[in-house]
Amino acid sequence: MSDIDDYIKEITDNVNTLMEGEIKGEVRELYEASKHLIRTGGKRLRPTILVASLDLVGGERKRGYYGGAAVEVLHTFTLIHDDIMDQDSFRRGVPTVHVKYGVPMAILAGDLLHAEAFRLLNMAARGLDSERMYKIFDMFSNAIVMISEGQAMDMSFENRWDITVQEYLEMIEKKTAYLFAASAGLGALIGNANEEEVNNLFNYGINLGISFQIVDDILGLTADEKTLGKPVFSDIREGKKTILVLKALDEAPEEEKKIIKENLGNRNLSREELSQTADIIKKYSLDYSYKLAEDYMNKALDYLNKINVRNELAKKVLEYLAVFTVKRRY
């Protein structure tokens, strides 16, 4: 394993141990439901970004693990609730929480994790000075407000055909990128960084997050079921207005545009119809979308390069993560 792999594994192991140990209590089924997705793994990108950002500015590692657990637990809560709202049945190769435990228990499991995320963040921040604690909780709660607005925008897009690329970018900035930004920004805040460093890392995260979501949208049309951990083309069946769809609707000739509009959001399409629709969309949007993702990746790297580095490996990891978001195939 490379030094980067080792570095990420150490963070992942510590954060996993913390989440498993800290989230427990009476009422067994509630905690089983809450930990269902946590235990399936996932890339732990957000904790890695948080801890590496903290290392970059020379913070205390132990605080970083608590902060990392906080952002991962928060992320898991949003996945559980989003899966209910989007009626998704599979994630990471396993049934979603509401499919396995029922909708009421899944709502409750998400709510529990939402509170646990704040509890973990509080442990990360304990003992820092008072105004810094205020900024930490302000950044975290604002990120959740933004995530909620982004999800509401995403839902409202399903019944509209006039969405602009600008609106799409605003939606994914809120829905996805804000938590990446908060992860990097919180790493800096918890690591006692100054305001400029906090802002630079926050902006690194925003741009990385936008890049990440664009590539997620691409993979939804290009990756296979095993890689995705859920049925392929679910974005098409759910009528998601991804950047690829918006670009294809702009570029495709009338006839193909009609096929896209007819098939998007139709939950009864055959595998072949889905695949055919995906091919049309990709033809007009794949190069454009990868180029856009790379632009955001480069912006992320620019912000990273503004920071005075206390830990070279941490910087290498943050660079690697920015590049990984675009190059990844899963």
Add this chain to the structure above:
Amino acid sequence: MSDIDDYIKEITDNVNTLMEGEIKGEVRELYEASKHLIRTGGKRLRPTILVASLDLVGGERKRGYYGGAAVEVLHTFTLIHDDIMDQDSFRRGVPTVHVKYGVPMAILAGDLLHAEAFRLLNMAARGLDSERMYKIFDMFSNAIVMISEGQAMDMSFENRWDITVQEYLEMIEKKTAYLFAASAGLGALIGNANEEEVNNLFNYGINLGISFQIVDDILGLTADEKTLGKPVFSDIREGKKTILVLKALDEAPEEEKKIIKENLGNRNLSREELSQTADIIKKYSLDYSYKLAEDYMNKALDYLNKINVRNELAKKVLEYLAVFTVKRRY
């Protein structure tokens, strides 16, 4: 109006203004859904307890309003999600959020308010010393964990007939009383009280909260639809194992016990069958339940009397609220 009424009205007005002004943003429908129940009013008991507790120990009023808004917003989030889980269609005389805006938007509105509650609490705590901030967030996040466990217990009771009074009391302590306790305890913490005062006010709130829920269960079988703001006897239709049901199952002869068991949780009962079932339950449980509620009220008052009073009116209000929870008819 009495001085107590004036005092409560001033708190309610200030907290309402804060909630209306602070909870706003883009994506109109999300904020409309989030404010739907807030705008219907409600008794604002939890903010009143928080501010009066803060006054009792001599804290800063402005912090109290932010704290009061935090606990009321949190309470509203739990109502929105509980109504989805319990499939309730009416509350405070209006359709519930998921009935009016759909389940996905109601889940999201609850999540938004959950985050907003932490944001408001952070504003209440800003500038206090660091360890006090830690304790404030710890008490608040723990209360939400307890509320989630309580709701999970309540749901698990629906399929069980062997619930003990002890289990019921543990459930309502978590589901209802913890937020009353946290409201009083947070008022003390935000008001810079010492540890003993915080504990005494927390225990005042726990006992008041248990008393409150017992009386809520009683009113579910005795009040009329207009007073309740929702259809009468919904607890019977939903199969809720309230203290009255548990006591009646203990005391009633076999024949009547059979009627209770057959009718509880049956959503197709006629108004007459519902009323008949309620009469049987009340016959064996009403006196006992009121007595139990009074016992808890008295325990709440005992804890209140341990505290060194800096504000006589605040104490009068806290006494009034404890008595009100038992004497109220709505």
